[in-house]
Amino acid sequence: MKFSIVALALSVSSVMALPSEAASGHSLLARDRVKLNQYRTLDDCKNDRNILFHAAPPANNCYDLDKQTGAFFYNTGGYLLSQGKFYPQV
Numbered sequence: 001m002k003f004s005i006v007a008l009a010l011s012v013s014s015v016m017a018l019p020s021e022a023a024s025g026h027s028l029l030a031r032d033r034v035k036l037n038q039y040r041t042l043d044d045c046k047n048d049r050n051i052l053f054h055a056a057p058p059a060n061n062c063y064d065l066d067k068q069t070g071a072f073f074y075n076t077g078g079y080l081l082s083q084g085k086f087y088p089q090v
Contacts, residue, residue, distance in 0.1 A: 035075040038065060045071035 038053040039045040052068055065072065 035073070036063065037073045038069040039071050039073070040068060042071040045073050048073075 034057055036053075036055045036057050037045070037048075037051050040050055040052060044050045052066075055063070057063065
């Protein structure tokens with residue numbers, strides 16, 4: 001009797017651990033936001049330090065970068081397909 005209970009418990013737990021189809025829900029791609037960080041220098045930008053300004057801007061907006069900003073980082077979002085870029089200010 002004890003063996004039957006143990007065998008049943010082990011078989012149920014192993015079935016529960018098997019992989020299943022992906023759940024329908026939000027993917028990581030849908031949750032990410034666009035990111036815009038402004039830095040004083042390109043070195044600060046590449047090392048992600050001394051951020052002057054941070055925003056999560058909506059698409060198709062223009063931003064006036066101030067004279068303190070020497071570089072900025074723009075990430076298009078999308079966890080697996082993100083396109084992060086470093087831009088020196090000219």
